[in-house]
Amino acid sequence: MLSNNTFLITGIADENSLAMKTAEKVLQNNGNVVCTGLGVTQFHQNLSEKASDFLNKNYDDFKSAVEKVLGKDIYTEPLDVTIPESLTFLATDLKEKNIELNGFLHAIAMDKTIRNKSVKPMLEVTPEEFNDTMNVSAFSLVSLCHALLYGGVLQNGASIVSLSYIAAEKVSFFPYINMSIAKAALERLTIEMAYELGNKYGIRANALRFSPYMGSKAGNATLKDEDVERAHRISPLGNALPEDLAHEIVHLFRPETRITGEIRHVDGGFHIMG
Numbered sequence: 001m002l003s004n005n006t007f008l009i010t011g012i013a014d015e016n017s018l019a020m021k022t023a024e025k026v027l028q029n030n031g032n033v034v035c036t037g038l039g040v041t042q043f044h045q046n047l048s049e050k051a052s053d054f055l056n057k058n059y060d061d062f063k064s065a066v067e068k069v070l071g072k073d074i075y076t077e078p079l080d081v082t083i084p085e086s087l088t089f090l091a092t093d094l095k096e097k098n099i100e101l102n103g104f105l106h107a108i109a110m111d112k113t114i115r116n117k118s119v120k121p122m123l124e125v126t127p128e129e130f131n132d133t134m135n136v137s138a139f140s141l142v143s144l145c146h147a148l149l150y151g152g153v154l155q156n157g158a159s160i161v162s163l164s165y166i167a168a169e170k171v172s173f174f175p176y177i178n179m180s181i182a183k184a185a186l187e188r189l190t191i192e193m194a195y196e197l198g199n200k201y202g203i204r205a206n207a208l209r210f211s212p213y214m215g216s217k218a219g220n221a222t223l224k225d226e227d228v229e230r231a232h233r234i235s236p237l238g239n240a241l242p243e244d245l246a247h248e249i250v251h252l253f254r255p256e257t258r259i260t261g262e263i264r265h266v267d268g269g270f271h272i273m274g
């Protein structure tokens with residue numbers, strides 16, 4: 001189904017990342033993947049010991065999970081989407097290695113106003129916290145498109161998928177506040193990319209809103225059992241699983257789908273409930 005197609009999978013932190021399930025599914029469908037993980041790059045400057053320990057551990061976990069689940073031959077590279085040089089380096093490196101991309105998964109989010117399952121009210125969020133979350137979790141979609149397209153790596157007709165959730169649109173009982181605003185921006189940016197890149201390059205861009213999922217690092221840092229159980233109870237089909245999400249992403253990655261600019265729900269029908 002995806003033969004001779006290569007996709008960049010961002011956002012793998014460990015075996016339980018949503019992006020990992022997607023990478024597995026692409027391989028099962030005869031596609032190829034290259035994976036980036038957050039880690040120390042040659043472009044980081046003045047990192048504190050705490051920050052470099054965090055980044056090194058993150059990258060080690062990423063590397064060993066990729067090796068274990070996807071195999072030793074998968075091409076991996078560190079990437080920090082907040083550093084423009086890191087993005088340019090990724091594109092240059094892929095180009096040098098003759099790796100052409102038929103699309104990518106944006107599965108990146110970070111919000112420092114969420115700590116130990118508690119989240120700052122919007123009124124307490126500082127401009128710096130707001131801008132950081134926006135940059136990492138939303139604008140990085142544009143930064144990635146920019147680097148990969150102008151680096152000559154992202155091919156005409158490629159497919160881009162970003163990950164969002166229902167809180168982008170309305171106040172939810174999930175404890176995301178600042179992050180919800182970034183997700184709203186991510187969705188709108190996805191639509192803008194669908195327009196700009198569709199017109200010029202035939203590139204598609206879609207966003208998927210997924211059910212709450214505690215298996216990943218990001219989900220576990222944010223959600224409580226009762227949030228996930230409540231969503232499961234309300235949703236007509238129960239919460240969607242990472243496998244369901246991966247299935248839909250692979251569908252959108254298929255070169256023959258003329259689908260773009262969509263905000264789709266893979267959430268067991270949660271979004272239709274009042």
Ligand SMILES: NC(=O)c1ccc[n+]([C@@H]2O[C@H](COP(=O)([O-])OP(=O)(O)OC[C@H]3O[C@@H](n4cnc5c(N)ncnc54)[C@H](O)[C@@H]3O)[C@@H](O)[C@H]2O)c1
Nearest residue numbers: 011012013017018038080081108109163212213216218219
């Ligand atoms: N878990 C859920 O309930 C849920 C629901 C809907 C959507 N999502 C979205 O799915 C995506 C993946 O999340 P996940 O649940 O698999 O969690 P995860 O923790 O496995 O993935 C988040 C990823 O973002 C990466 N990241 C953070 N800052 C980065 C930076 N500066 N540069 C590069 N990468 C960076 C992290 O390293 C990590 O790999 C996120 O966009 C998240 O918002 C998650």
